[in-house]
Amino acid sequence: MTRKILLFNILLMVGYTSKAQEYTITSPNQKLKLIINTNKHLSYKVEFNNQTVIQPSEISLQLANGRVLGDSPKLVKKDQHKVNSEIKPLFGYNSSYTNSYNELLLHFKGEYTLAIRAYNEGVAYQFITSFKQPIIINKEQFELNVNGDYPFTALGRKDKWHGYETNYTTQNISAIDSLYACLPSVINSGNNVKIVVSEANLYHYPGMYLLKNKEKQHSLIGEFPNYPLDVQPGGYSMFNLNVVKSADYIAKTEGANKFPWRIITITDDEKSLLNNPIVYLLAEEPKADYSWVKPGKVAWDWWNANTLQGVDFQSGVNTETYKYFIDFAARNGIEYVNLDEGWSDQFDLLKLSDKINMIEIVDYAKQKNVKLILWMVWHTLDKQLSEALDQFQKWDIAGIKVDFMDRDDQPVMEFYERIASEAAKRKLLVNFHGACKPTGLERKYPNVINYEAVYGLEQNKWETLKPGHDTHLPFLRNFAGPMDYTPGATRNASISNFRPVFERPMSMGTRCHELAKFVCFYAPLQMLADSPTDYEKEPDMLDFLSKVPVVWDETVPLNGKLGEYLVIARRKGDTWYLAAMTDEKERDLTLPTSFLKDKQYSATYFEDGINADRIGTDYKKKTAILKANELQNLFVKMKPGGGFVAIFKTEN
Structure with a gap:
């Protein structure tokens, strides 16, 4: 991944007024302008096609020692860069991404910098600090002020963090009532102009949510979960660690730090959202060799309740069932088999179920050239991290499916990177479930091969997931990165005939809608959710699923x-x-x-x-x-x- 940076001496449209000083950076295609005002308080506005789409909006970092990075800013110097390069990822939905942007670094008195970039795909800013001592962030200020009471589309829950596993809702900004909107979210500002908000490079910091700004009209603000001080097991089967006490700050970090990129994409070509890599472009590059990472498809047991038909043994969580899954994968060129809940004690990964013989399963998979992925509860893994991962490596396990974080405060975001790093040392893939949206970790650690963070096919086991939900996902959820929706239902019900059935679940929508998910949804590790014996009754479907790629050389959005x-x-x-x-x-x-x-x-x-x-x-x-x-x-x-x-x- 080469990266050419050309320094140039011409100011990037830097303008001055009598009352304030403004610095403007423009996208290579000249359609987007990000304008920073450094008068009494740092603020930004965004123009699209010479029209102000985002009105002046204040930004800052408030430190525990009383300092506010962004109040009374005094510019010391500025640096400008122009980058025009090509990134060739190990895998993606294109074989290469154009990495073209203009950048301005505004260095302020008080040891902090504001980096701003303008791509054709969007604009972004990032705070950078250079303090010698650790710092505590009490609050981050992010405003998004628009021109009217526009429709706002997002995932989220009322009065709760972490609503990634919900349906999308659309309501005018004025009608939002205590919704903690997950990113990416989109504002429809009229004339087919869409404003998408997201973030990238999220390390040692909590995730951002959007809430209605009750102090201003037509305005959204960023909110962040506070730093947890005490947690207790809870939730489904005690798989979560619920926060019972929080600090009055959101993060504590090293004094020299690069904070997350705040991303705003504005487009009047809605279909372009289907092929926008800006989150990936803003993420950190990998620092090691990841050529061992192999995308592929996965035969999955949990959604279909380990149900097999026409076999001469009782199907379930047992050695015989997993050997059948392995045989099915081998016959059809499916690279992986996932052993979900039940292979071990959920709270002791070294205590195996007495219904399985792991060594026999592992040896059988090796003979068939099929790799295995193991599911686990996140805090169980964290407690047994070294010994568990070492054991998986000895077994020649290919990857881990880590579930039920259901938070994105700072300690949990640090958990994501810790798992990515430790798994990479042992050449293990990581699939995060019960997770927040991707923010580029999968670029820094390509072994992080997928994330859930979606209301996926599993919901149909107990409720109704409508096809209209699916038509949001490639525009918004995949905008953030890869998505483990787990498609592949063989029982495809019309809208009038659908009903939830836990052990023999179905999808709402047609067979062709289900097949289209494998092309429309980007997932480098793609589950096949249904039972091997159900697929074997559907030769056309199985032939398609066995051959459809999971990563691509080129993506062309056509309409939407x-x-x-x-x-x-x-x-x-x-x-x-x-x-x-x-x-x-x-x-x-x-x-x-x-x-x-x-x-x-x-x-x-x-x-x-x-x-x-x-x-x-x-x-x-x-x-x-x-x-x-x-x-x-x-x-x-x-x-x-x-x-x-x-x-x-x-x-x-």
Whole structure:
């Protein structure tokens, strides 16, 4: 990952007024401007296409010693940089990312700096301190002041932190009532202009939430969970550590520190949110060799309750069941098998269930060239960290699925990095569940291969997860990074026929909607949620799932409207996958094929069957040979909760 930084001496549009001094930085395409005012208090505003979209909004860090970094700022010097490079990640939804931005560093009296950057993909700022002694942050001030009472779309809960596993809601800013909105969130400011707020490079610091600013109209403010002083086990099966006492500050850090990037993306091209890597671009680079990290698909046991049919043993958490899962994975080129809850005592990872023979399972997986991933409770792992990870390494386990953090205060964010680092030393993948959204840790530690932080397919075991929820996720949740939604239901119910069934769960939406998730959702470690014997009854579906990539060389957003529908094309090698999905409304779309080159392709289509609105599993599979002069737009009719997938393979 090379990074060219060209110093240049021309001021980046630095302007002056009689009452205040302003510093402006502009995106390479000239569409975005981030303007910092250094008068009495640091503030920023953002222009898009020469219109002020975010009005002056104050920012600061308030220290425990009474100092406020941002009050009466006195500029000492400034540095400017222009960067235009290419980042080639180990894996991603593109084989390379353009890393082009203008940067201005404003150094202030009092040993702190404000770094500001402008990318085509968004603008960002970051506080940097250079104190010699540790510091305590009492509060961070973040305002977002807009021009009107606009609709605001976010995940979150009322009066509670950590609402990542909820449905999206949309309401005007004035109507927000005690909602702790998780990031990324989006404001629809009219004329199809969307304002997306997120953060990156979150280390030794709590996550940010957005709340309604009760002191200003049309305004949101940042809020942060306080530093916990005492925790007690609680929640589901005592898997959580609930905060029972908190400090009156949010973080305590080293005096020399780079704080999280505050990111604002503004666009009038809604579909561009489907291919915006700004969180990844702002994250730290890896400092070691991670070539051993292998993305792939996972045969998963928990969602389907370890249920197998037509076998001559009692299926469940036992050696025979896991060997069947391993055989299934080996037959179908599936790289991993996940052993979820039940393989060990939840509070002692070295105490195995008496129903399994781990050595036999491990040896069998090695013979079949299948790798194993083990689920565990987060605070159990933290207590046994070295001895447990050492044991997993001896067993040749490939990765760990760490669950039930359900917090993002400073100590838990430090836990994320501690696990990433210790797992990397032993060449273990990490899949975080019960987690907050990604903020770039997966760039610094590519073994952090996935995060949950989503209302995923598991919810259908006990409630209703509607297709419209799915049509939010590629725009917002995947904006932050990879997402372990765990798709792959074989029992696909129409909207009128859906019901929660815990041990034989189904999805709401059509079979083609379910297939489209594997293209529309970015997940370098992608679960196949249903039972091997259910997939084996569905050869078309199994053939698709066994071959669909999980990482990509190129992504091309084609169309979409947040929460309603989307169309996206992704390429791996010479093969293109085109996918579309819709919410609860029936939708007719014309899908462009302009991303295809002038070649001959063999095409395979999966489309909703004529009765898919009544029978969710109804679909049609079609094949065709397309010559260069026959490439044209595709007309697709999607049923309510429907979808579409096309595969184009280059023909010699």
